[in-house]
Amino acid sequence: MNSIDQLFAELRSQQRKALMPFVTAGDPDVAFTAEALREMVRRGASMCEVGIPYSDPIADGPVIQASYTRALERGVKLRDILGMLGQTAPSLGAPAVTMVSYAIVYRHGVEKYCDQAQAAGVAGLIVPDLPAEESPQLLDVCTKRGLCLIQLVTPLTPRDRALRICETSTGFVYYVSVAGITGERAALPAELAENVAWLREHTKLPICIGFGVSTPEHVKLLAPAADGLIVGSAIVRRVAEAATRPPAEVLKQIGDYVASLAAALPGD
Amino acid sequence: MSTNITAGGAPIGATTTVPDSRGRFGDFGGRYVPETLVYALDQLEAEYAKACADPVFQAELDELLQHFVGRPSPLYHAKRLSQQVGGAQIWLKREDLNHTGAHKINNTLGQALLTLRMGKKRIIAETGAGQHGVATATAAAHFGLPCVVYMGEEDIRRQAPNVFSMKLLGAEVRPVTSGSRTLRDAINEAMRDWMASVADTHYILGSVVGPHPFPRIVRDFQSVIGRETIEQCRQRLGRLPTMAVACVGGGSNAAGMFHPLIEHREVELVGVEAGGRGSQPGDHAAPLTYGSPGVLHGSFSYVMQDEDGQTSPVHSMSAGLDYPGVGPEHSYWKDTGRVQYTSCRDDQAMAAFDALAATEGIMPALESSHALAAALELAKARSPDDVIVVCLSGRGDKDASEIARLKGVKFG
Numbered sequence: 001m002n003s004i005d006q007l008f009a010e011l012r013s014q015q016r017k018a019l020m021p022f023v024t025a026g027d028p029d030v031a032f033t034a035e036a037l038r039e040m041v042r043r044g045a046s047m048c049e050v051g052i053p054y055s056d057p058i059a060d061g062p063v064i065q066a067s068y069t070r071a072l073e074r075g076v077k078l079r080d081i082l083g084m085l086g087q088t089a090p091s092l093g094a095p096a097v098t099m100v101s102y103a104i105v106y107r108h109g110v111e112k113y114c115d116q117a118q119a120a121g122v123a124g125l126i127v128p129d130l131p132a133e134e135s136p137q138l139l140d141v142c143t144k145r146g147l148c149l150i151q152l153v154t155p156l157t158p159r160d161r162a163l164r165i166c167e168t169s170t171g172f173v174y175y176v177s178v179a180g181i182t183g184e185r186a187a188l189p190a191e192l193a194e195n196v197a198w199l200r201e202h203t204k205l206p207i208c209i210g211f212g213v214s215t216p217e218h219v220k221l222l223a224p225a226a227d228g229l230i231v232g233s234a235i236v237r238r239v240a241e242a243a244t245r246p247p248a249e250v251l252k253q254i255g256d257y258v259a260s261l262a263a264a265l266p267g268d
Numbered sequence: 269m270s271t272n273i274t275a276g277g278a279p280i281g282a283t284t285t286v287p288d289s290r291g292r293f294g295d296f297g298g299r300y301v302p303e304t305l306v307y308a309l310d311q312l313e314a315e316y317a318k319a320c321a322d323p324v325f326q327a328e329l330d331e332l333l334q335h336f337v338g339r340p341s342p343l344y345h346a347k348r349l350s351q352q353v354g355g356a357q358i359w360l361k362r363e364d365l366n367h368t369g370a371h372k373i374n375n376t377l378g379q380a381l382l383t384l385r386m387g388k389k390r391i392i393a394e395t396g397a398g399q400h401g402v403a404t405a406t407a408a409a410h411f412g413l414p415c416v417v418y419m420g421e422e423d424i425r426r427q428a429p430n431v432f433s434m435k436l437l438g439a440e441v442r443p444v445t446s447g448s449r450t451l452r453d454a455i456n457e458a459m460r461d462w463m464a465s466v467a468d469t470h471y472i473l474g475s476v477v478g479p480h481p482f483p484r485i486v487r488d489f490q491s492v493i494g495r496e497t498i499e500q501c502r503q504r505l506g507r508l509p510t511m512a513v514a515c516v517g518g519g520s521n522a523a524g525m526f527h528p529l530i531e532h533r534e535v536e537l538v539g540v541e542a543g544g545r546g547s548q549p550g551d552h553a554a555p556l557t558y559g560s561p562g563v564l565h566g567s568f569s570y571v572m573q574d575e576d577g578q579t580s581p582v583h584s585m586s587a588g589l590d591y592p593g594v595g596p597e598h599s600y601w602k603d604t605g606r607v608q609y610t611s612c613r614d615d616q617a618m619a620a621f622d623a624l625a626a627t628e629g630i631m632p633a634l635e636s637s638h639a640l641a642a643a644l645e646l647a648k649a650r651s652p653d654d655v656i657v658v659c660l661s662g663r664g665d666k667d668a669s670e671i672a673r674l675k676g677v678k679f680g
Contacts, residue, residue: 054577054578055447055578055579056447056452056456056564056565056579057456058301058302058456058459058460058463058565058566059302059304059460059463061460062446065446069446069447072578077576078576101563101577102300102563103300103562103563103564103573103577103579104576104577104578105577106562106563106568106577107562107573107575107576107577108576108577128302129300129301129302129563129566130300131299131300131301131302131303131306132303133290133299133306134298134299134300151303152302152303153303154302154303154304154307156304156307156308156466156467157303157306157307158307161306165303176303176304178464179304179463179464179466179467180304180460180463180464181460181463181464
C-alpha cells in the first residue's frame with residue numbers, strides 16, 4: 001500500500017485531516033530544502049509537496065515562479081533534487097510528493113523519472129500541466145511502481161469531468177480552490193466548501209484543497225469539507241528570506257507557521 | 269489508440285488531415301496545460317467547429333479580410349532582385365501590405381469573431397515583435413472589446429513604435445519582467461491571466477503554438493496566404509511555384525503559406541529559422557535545426573531545452589523569431605520530410621533587408637528578411653524558369669530604430 005493511501009486511511013479512521021505544505025526544491029539550496037521538510041513534518045505536516053523548479057511554470061503565481069527562478073539561477077539540477085530526496089524522504093515520517101512539470105518528466109524520461117523518484121522514497125507525483133487526457137501513459141508507469149499520480153480538479157471543471165478525473169487520480173485528488181494561479185488570497189470562493197463536499201460524496205478518493213490557502217482561518221473553514229489542505233506560496237514567501245537571514249531563524253519561522261496551521265485542523 | 273509521444277520514426281509523408289481530435293500532428297501537439305484551461309480550450313474547440321460549419325461566419329470573415337485588411341494581398345514579381353541574384357525568379361507574397369503591416373491580422377480578426385460568438389467580453393494577447401499585439405489591438409478596437417497585451421520588456425525596447433501603436437489603439441500593454449523578458453515570457457503571463465479570467469476573456473494566441481486547438485485555428489486563419497498564392501500563381505504563371513519559402517518563429521506565416529501547398533508534392537517548401545549569431549547554444553532561435561522534442565507552452569514540439577527540460581535562452585535580432593519553441597505542425601512536417609528547415613544568421617538577414625530595399629524599394633520586416641535571405645541563396649542554384657515565392661510576412665518600418673542601433677547609426 002502506498003504511504004499516501006495509508007496516511008488517508010489512518011486519518012479518515014481517526015476523523016482527522018491532512019496538512020500538506022509545499023516547498024520549492026533548491027531555494028536557496030537543496031540542503032535548506034531538506035531541513036525545511038524535516039522541520040515542517042516535525043511541526044505538524046502530514047505530507048510534503050516538493051516543487052521541482054521549472055523555467056516556464058504557467059500555473060504558478062509570482063511567488064512560486066520567483067522561487068523557481070532563484071533556484072535555477074543558482075544552478076539546481078534534477079539529479080541534486082532527487083539525490084536530496086533520497087537522503088531525506090525515507091526518514092521523513094510523512095509521504096513526499098513532487099510537483100513537477102511534464103516538460104521535465106518527459107525530457108528526463110518518463111520511466112527513468114518514476115524509477116528514480118521511487119528509489120528516492122517519493123510517494124507520488126503532481127504534474128500540473130498534464131490533464132487527464134494526456135495522463136494514461138504516466139499513470140501506468142506510476143502505478144507499476146506504486147507511485148501515486150495526483151490529478152487536479154478546478155472550479156471550472158464540469159462535474160461529470162471531475163468524476164472522470166477522480167477515476168484517473170491516485171492517492172488523492174487536488175482540488176484547486178480558485179480559477180487562476182497559485183498564490184495567497186485573503187478570501188476564498190464562498191461556494192468552494194459546497195463544491196468539495198459534493199465531490200466528496202461522489203468519490204472515495206481523498207480530496208485536498210490548494211491554491212490560496214494561507215491562514216489558520218482558511219484551515220478552520222475548509223478542513224471539515226476536505227481530507228486535507230495544501231499550503232504553498234505562504235511558505236515559499238518565507239523561504240525567500242533564507243538567502244538574507246540566518247537559515248535557522250527562517251526554519252523556525254516556517255515551523256511556527258506550519259504549527260499554527262496544524263493547530264487549526266479539527267481533531268488536533 | 270496510443271497516447272505515447274515518441275519523436276522521430278520513419279517518414280510517412282505529411283497529410284492535411286491533421287490534427288486528430290486530440291490535437292496531434294503525428295506525435296506532436298496535444299494539450300499540456302493546467303486543468304483550469306481545459307474548460308476554455310474545450311469551449312474554443314467547440315465554438316470553432318460550429319463556426320467552421322456556419323457559412324455566416326466565413327462570410328463575415330471574408331468581408332473583413334477584403335474590405336478591412338485589403339486582401340487579397342498582391343503577389344509581386346521582384347524582377348530587379350531576381351536579376352541581381354541571377355537564378356530563379358523571386359516573387360513576394362505581400363503580407364506586408366495588409367492593414368497593420370503583417371500577416372497577423374488574418375488570425376486576430378478570425379479569433380475576435382470567435383470571441384464574440386463565445387460571448388466573451390475581453391481580449392488578451394502576447395506579442396514579440398509587436399505585430400500580433402497591434403493586430404489584436406486593432407481587432408479589439410474594431411469590435412469595441414477591451415484588450416490587454418503582454419509584452420516582454422526587452423521586446424518593448426526593441427519595438428517601441430508598435431508599443432505606441434497598441435496604446436493609440438486603446439490597448440493596455442503590460443510589460444513582462446520575468447525570465448528572458450521576451451515572447452516566451454509574454455506567453456507565460458498571458459496564460460496566467462487567462463487561468464484567472466477564462467470565464468469572460470478570450471486569449472488570442474498569435475502563432476501556431478500552444479495547446480490544441482490553437483495550432484489548428486491559427487493555421488486555418490493564416491491559410492488564406494497559401495490559398496491566394498496558389499490562385500495567383502495559376503492566374504499569372506499558369507502553374508504552381510517551384511518553391512515557397514517562409515520564416516519560422518512560432519511559425520504562423522509559414523504554416524499559412526505551406527498548409528494549402530502540402531498536398532501539392534511538386535512544390536518544395538522551405539522554413540527558415542533564426543540562426544542568430546551562430547550555432548552555439550544561446551546564440552540562435554532555431555529549435556527545428558538544433559533543438560529536441562519536448563513540452564513548452566502546452567504543446568509537444570521541438571524546443572530549445574537543457575538536459576533537465578528547462579527552456580534554454582535563445583537569441584535573434586528579430587523579436588518575432590526570438591522564441592525557443594515552434595508550432596507542432598512544423599515539427600510534424602520536419603519529421604515527415606515534407607518541409608525542409610534551414611536557418612539564417614542575423615547578418616545574412618540584414619543583408620537581404622538591404623538588398624530588397626535597394627533593388628525593389630521594399631523594406632521587409634527583420635523576420636521576413638530571414639526568409640528572403642534563404643530564398644536568395646536557394647535562387648542562385650536554380651534556373652530562371654524556376655519560381656520561388658517568399659512570404660513577405662511583414663513590413664520593416666517597425667524595425668527602423670533597431671536596424672539603426674544594429675548598424676551603429678544614431679538619429680532623432
